Amino acid sequence: MAGAAAQFPFGHILDTLEYGPALEGEALVKHWLDKHNRNFGHFINGEWQRPVDRDNIPSKKPSTGETLAGTLEATEEDVQRAVAAAEGAHKKWSALSNFDRAKFLYSVARNLQKHQSLLALVEAVDCGMPSKEARTTVVPAIIRQFYHYAGWAQVLSEEVQSWSSLGVVAVFPGWMSPLVQLVQRVAPALAAGNTVVVMPSPHTRLSSLLFADICAQAGLPAGVFSVVTGSTLGLLASHPAVDAVTLAGNTLEGRAMRQLVAGSGKKLSMELTGHCPILVFEEADLDSAVENIVMAAFSNSGQNTYSASRLLVQEPVYSRLVEKLKVRMTKIAIGDNLDKNKDQGPLGDPAAIIRLGQLVQEAQAEGAEIFQPSALPSGIHDCFPPTLVTGAQTSSQIYVEEPCGPVLVVIPFRTEKEAISIANHGVSGTAAGVWTENVSVALEVASMLQVATVWVNTYGLLDAACGAGGLKASGFGRSGGKEALYNYMRPSWQMPVRTTNSEVDMDKFGASSRSDLLPSLAAADNLKDGDSPNIDKTYKLFYGGGQKRPDSGASLPVVSQAGSVLGHVPDGGKKDVRNAVEAAVKAAPSWGKKDGHGRSQILYYLAENLLSRKSNFIQLLSSATSKDCEDRARNEVDLAIQRLFFWAAYCDKFGGTVQESTLYGLTWKVHLSLGVIGIVCPDDFPFLAFVSLIAPAIARGNAVVAVPSEQFPLAALAFHQVLETSDVPPGVVNIITGDRNVLTRTLSQHQDIASVWYFGSGEAGSTFVEAAASGGNMKRTWVNYGQLRNFIDREQGQGQEFLVEATTVKNIWLPMGDIFAN
Amino acid sequence: MDVNLHKSGNPGWDYNESLFKSIRINLSAVKARAAEIGINRSVKKQWQAAWQLRALACIDLTTLAGDDTPVNVTRLCVKAAHPISKDIVKMLNMNEKEAKLTTGAVCVYPNQVQVARETLDKCGEEGRSLPVASVATGFPCGQTPLGPRLDEIRSAVKDGASEIDIVINRTYALSGNWRGVYDEVRQMKVACGNAHMKTILATGELGSLRNIYKASLVCMMAGADFIKTSTGKEGVNATLVVALVMIRAIRDYYALTGYKVGFKPAGGIRTAKDACVWLSLMREELGEEWTRPTLFRIGASALLGDIERQLYHYATGCYPAMGQMPMG
Known part of the structure; x- marks a missing residue:
């Protein structure tokens, strides 16, 4: 019987009813990487270009550290080539009829659909996201984006009258969910008639490169979509022929980009990470809230733009909710992100582990209670356990700092008003969740929260028809919907902006008032010698x-064109x-x-x-x-x-309006x-x-x-x-x-x-x-x-x-x- | 596996409306969770086969039809006692314990209890320990006076049923008379005596998820050993959405009283794959203990055949013809 038991070792499983591993095969990814000889060039002007003498940056699999393929580090010359191709392609691309451009976007959607498995796997392998998330969330979302924006390309002249494309759009997807962030930008930019050059994050380059293959297969004209891999964002963002820049990332990255393109005339849109709160009111469906909170805070290791890191709970249900949440958290399985039975894989950014560890330790030292029920797997790199922090205060560092990881801080509140003021306190404004079955509470809270997206009794839903993004320091511009088109368009009367003398001394500009404040020799109202003065009309601030x-206590003279005061x-x-x-x-x-x-x-x-x-x-x-x-x-x-x-x-x-989402x-x-x-x-x-x-x-x-x-x-x-x-x-x-x-x-x-x-x-x-x-x-x-x-002109003035x-x-x-x- | 049901009984709890009257349940959120159950976990290879065997052990193999006669009831009982064909036992080199797996029970109308019991008693050790469950109390609608409904229970118990699947009074439930539901189920519990009581909520007729939660809690307070989704005769069968709500109630009742109440989905579960999803649901929401026949049953008739076919496939790598497995 021993041999049979080894062949069919039911006994043990029958007693414990374990899941066992359910690994996704990686053959497709390997095949694709091999097709590129595990060495990628830039995708420029519709072809793979491999300039020599470039640094080679390995793309690694976060779960094991294994090198998947080499990618190039772009030089100025590479970026120049890509931007020139995009600039060249823009003329023809923007002049296409709506129908023709729509057909190209439609073709991309079709081709994405043909490669769903490969897309999901590459994204999972490259950035550590659980493959089931890539499969069930990411891939359907990007396909939907292209269908939706194929539609916008078709109806552009009816729906966005008197607006024109900008030209070349530089796209910087973040490292957390690169494929979605890429497509959310590329689809509307292309639909509006722009051409794009993408520079993916150095951590996660592969899905952008795969996307280039798919665009080529979809027959997109050369130069309309290009990818250059590099880690110096400025090479692309500051290129004089780039007309718009769009970025997904964290607040620091956003600040740097804002600084970089300031005064250049490039239209900037940014979607920055949120530090998002979920508010649970006493009339909430607590069990559903718990389920949703686990997803919101811990899916993709809490590394999504919309990951929730703050949980505000009304006092009467606080203990019950925390208890239920703790029970639920014991079921979160961490491990290989290609195992369908694991809920959380490695972090995309290994440096985050140390930072998160310190944050948690500090909080503990300050008296907060830390709950980390999940065991860390052996053999998988860079995992951080889902962490629930109770007993911290709104002034605790762990509450103030955005974790960008699977850490959730719970704070109790007393009233609706207090909940809103806690949630609105702070600089970010990406998204929030609201849990209550009381429709009056839900609507009032939803309208008062200073965030770009509010989910009532749900969380994390995105749809191509609805523009997501941030308020306050979480960025501007939207991805999704008609609103995203405005990131990549200008009013038709406006000429493209090319600034030439935009340098400014930040320390000196406007630091002091101009010096000609002393009374001038010319008298007001052109008084002649001997005239008695009029009663002076005193202007004041209002x-x-x-x-x-x-x-x-000082005044400035107002001088007519003739020179009189x-x-x-x-x-x-x-x-x-x-x-x-x-x-x-x-x-x-x-x-x-x-x-x-x-x-x-x-x-x-x-x-x-x-x-x-x-x-x-x-x-x-x-x-x-x-x-x-x-x-x-x-x-x-x-x-x-x-x-x-x-x-x-x-x-x-x-x-x-009401958006036509799914x-x-x-x-x-x-x-x-x-x-x-x-x-x-x-x-x-x-x-x-x-x-x-x-x-x-x-x-x-x-x-x-x-x-x-x-x-x-x-x-x-x-x-x-x-x-x-x-x-x-x-x-x-x-x-x-x-x-x-x-x-x-x-x-x-x-x-x-x-x-x-x-x-x-x-x-x-x-x-x-x-x-x-x-x-x-x-x-x-x-x-x-x-x-x-010309403010007289209707278009320019209103x-x-x-x-x-x-x-x-x-x-x-x-x-x-x-x-x-x- | 411990199949001794009588250890995990639920004596019930005093009627307390405050425990359920302000329950909030959000359908769209529950649906979202239900949609995840099937994709968040997956079992493959020997794990899948083992899970299928576990599912088999949880089946209440059921026939509830107007044309039931001793002919088909006997056939059903013998299959329940020996659900896995000799071929498969041999091919999978099952050990003795595995080879003696039976379904969780057979489930029949009161008039068929006697023949079922007698048949099983003749089926060796496996058959003798296999319980007969009987539906009762005016199944499936319950639109009969209380006296006859209680008599039905007593008669089934007398004939040898050790598990009784009662239906609750939907008239009371829909009109908000939860006290009435409680009192009736309480009397049914008494009528069951030592037999285990499963209460069928007929969820498809309760109108809202809130009512399903309330009915679940009321039945558990009244002493239900299992709560069961449906009779199989309503428009809506056992769904994961309904199950999630009932499971929450089980969890809350356990937290309140320390009593573990079992769960029985019935109707519409036909494939081995579905059965594994249900097991996963129980495991994730309540824990492994609730995936055993002591606390989990699946009311089904066609499921067993599919599990057998899947096991055959696991053993041979080939799919058997529909008629290839012994008929049950």
């Missing part, structure tokens, strides 16, 4: 609903901006929540009151310029009134206000530009701190009369005059400002605004790179661009259903 003297405006500075932002921050939430009808009433009222003071404004404007410009001044004021009307109309027509339920896209927007106005069209910029911002629920034209601020400053008589709540519109650079510096560096719109002259200001954003709250920016905008810039997209996922049988 913030918090009232006129305020500047902190500096028309008056003095306050020399506002850092402290005035601080006060104005404070007022705006206070006003923004209730203004943002105000119903669209209410906001539109106020904008109509503004238009009405401006109309009744029309002659006053024409006079102010024409005195500032020159007498013969009265017609122009009249036109400016007329158009300003029209703009107010236009944006009043849009107060209740851009709230959002969810049974609602995926509700909300066009959120951003919060406080700092607006630096141009000198051209000093009044029309001012109104054209603040009106859409406030129409869509933002509060603004506006810096009027430095040269001709009088009309804008006088606008406070209109504001004060039109029921605009205090703090919604704030106007600060002074040295533009000083004010720009302060606005850009203020962390409570969500976006800076810069329309000042010269390229330096734009560069400063973009570069400053990288250091702080990673605010959004909309800058002109020194290029003039185009769809303004709506896109004044809002951000938030998706709320609401699964539905209770019927399962009779």
Whole structure:
């Protein structure tokens, strides 16, 4: 019997009912690697290019450290070749008919479908992701992306009118889920008519290279899709012929990229890791929540963009939930990520192990309780056990620092309000989960969470139709949906931006006000000798609903084109901006929540009151310029009134839609206000530009701190009369005059400002605004790179661009259903 | 394997509505979990074969038809006592214990209990230790006065049934009269005496997952030794979604009382592959103990045949013809 038992050793299994191994075969991957002689070149201009004398970087299998293949380290020359090919291909690609471009994307989708197993395996082998996740989540998602964007390519001219492709898009997928991050960017970029060059993360290059093979098989024209492997992102990102840059990664990587391309005129979109919370309320389905939390926090070893690392639980259910979670966690199996019976494989970034270990140790030393039930497997490298941390505080390092690993910190809360304030505290804003069966609680919490995606009673769902991404320091731009197209398009009237003189001294720009503050010899109002002076009109700053003297106690002269001094405006500075932002921050939430009808009433009222003071404004404007410009001044004021009307109309027509995702339920896209927007106005069209910029911002629920034209601020400053008589709540519109650079510096560096719109002259200001954003709250920016905008023109002065810039997209996922049988 | 059911009985618990009245269950989330069960774990090779044998041991081999007569009931019983053909036993070089595996029970109507018991008693050691389960209490609808329903139990027990599968009162359940459900099941428990009581919730007729949870907890409080999904006669059979909810209730009841209650899905489980998914569900949600016939049964008739065919395939590498395995 001994021989038979060895052949069919049931006894043991029958007693314990173990699973045994269920390993995925790697033959397909090996075959593909061998086809490339385990040595990859760059994929440029539709072919594999293997320039000689390049460093060779081995791609390794994280679970064993085994080398899978060699990849090249790109030089400037390689990048140049790829970008040139992309640039060359763009002309033809962007000129294709919608139908023709759609057919190419459709073909990619078809070809991805043909190679599902290989795609899943390569991704799993290369980045340590459990193969079952790659198979069931990643691969279906990328196929869906290409079908969805094939559709956008087809209907582009109907749905995105008056927008054009940018040119060459540089794509930087992260190392955590590279294939999804690649496709989320490449598909919309291609659909919009761009060509792309991809530089995958040095840790995880293989899936991008496989994707190149598939694109070639799909018949994509040469140069439309290229891959260069390298570890110097700047080579590609800073290339002068690159028109847009899109990156997925962590906040540090995001900051570096923002800094790198600041002032270059390249359109940047970033999707950064989140430090995401899950909120469990007392009326939640606790068992389902537990199941979902385990997936959200520990799948792919907690290394997804949306991995949850914070669990907030309402006090009455705290102990029960933690108990249930602990029981569930004992079932998590760690091991070879190609074993279908393992839930967690190795970390993609080996360095994370030490960092995570230290974090956990520190937390333990501070008195937190650490729960790590899963045994680490022998023979598999770089695994970290799923870790539950209780008893830590919101000030503990383990709570504050983003783990990028399988670590979950549980924090109790008392009320809905407290939960929201804990969840919103912090700089990131990627996604959040909300668990409650109470629909009122769910909807209120979902709308108040400052994140780009909220999942109610679910987590981690993504769909090509819904733009995911981040708010606050978690990036800008979206992947998915129509909203992703805007990352890769510009309004058609705009010429491609190529900056030439965008250098800026970050320390000096706007550090001090200009020096000509002493009273000038010329008297105001062109007084002649012996005339008695007029009663001086004193201009003041306007913030918090009232006129305020500047902190500096100083004024700047406003000089007409003829050289006469028309008056003095306050020399506002850092402290005035601080006060104005404070007022705006206070006003923004209730203004943002105000119903669209209410906001539109106020904008109509503004238009009405401006109309009744029309002659006053024409006079102010024409005195500032020159007498013969009265017609122009009249036109400016007329158009300003029209703009107010236009944006009043849009107060209740851009709230959002229901996305057509694959969810049974609602995926509700909300066009959120951003919060406080700092607006630096141009000198051209000093009044029309001012109104054209603040009106859409406030129409869509933002509060603004506006810096009027430095040269001709009088009309804008006088606008406070209109504001004060039109029921605009205090703090919604704030106007600060002074040295533009000083004010720009302060606005850009203020962390409570969500976006800076810069329309000042010269390229330096734009560069400063973009570069400053990288250091702080990673605010959004909309800058002109020194290029003039004709605010008279409809497209330039009130185009769809303004709506896109004044809002951000938030998706709320609401699964539905209770019927399962009779 | 310990097949002595009588050790794991559930004496019940005082009726306590606060334990279930505010239960929240989110269907879409439960569905998401249910969809994972089948793909998150997988068994191959000898593990698969061993799991199939375990599934076999958990089958309540069932015939519940209007045309049941001693002819087919006898045939069923003999198959239950010797479910694996001699060929396979030989090919797989099974040891004595493995070769003597039987199904968990046979399950028949009250009128067939006597013949089933007599048949099994003639089937050697394996047959004698194989329980006869009888449905009762106006199966499948339960729309009969309580007196006759209780009499049905007593009669089946008297005829030799050691397990009784009762149906709960759906009229009470749907109208929210959980106390009524409890009281009835309590009386049925008394009527069962030493026989083990499985309570059939007829989940397909309970309308919501919340009702399924409530019914599960009420039945366990009333002394159910097993809770069972369905009669096999409702529109919806045993589904993983329903199972997850019932299993949660079992877990909660165990945490509350320390009593282990078994689970029996019935209806629609026809393939060896499905059976392994159900075992995996039990293992992941409750633990290995709940994959044994003491705490897990599958009500099925066609499943056994498929398991036999899969074992044949495991032993030979070839798929047998449908008619090749001995008929049961």
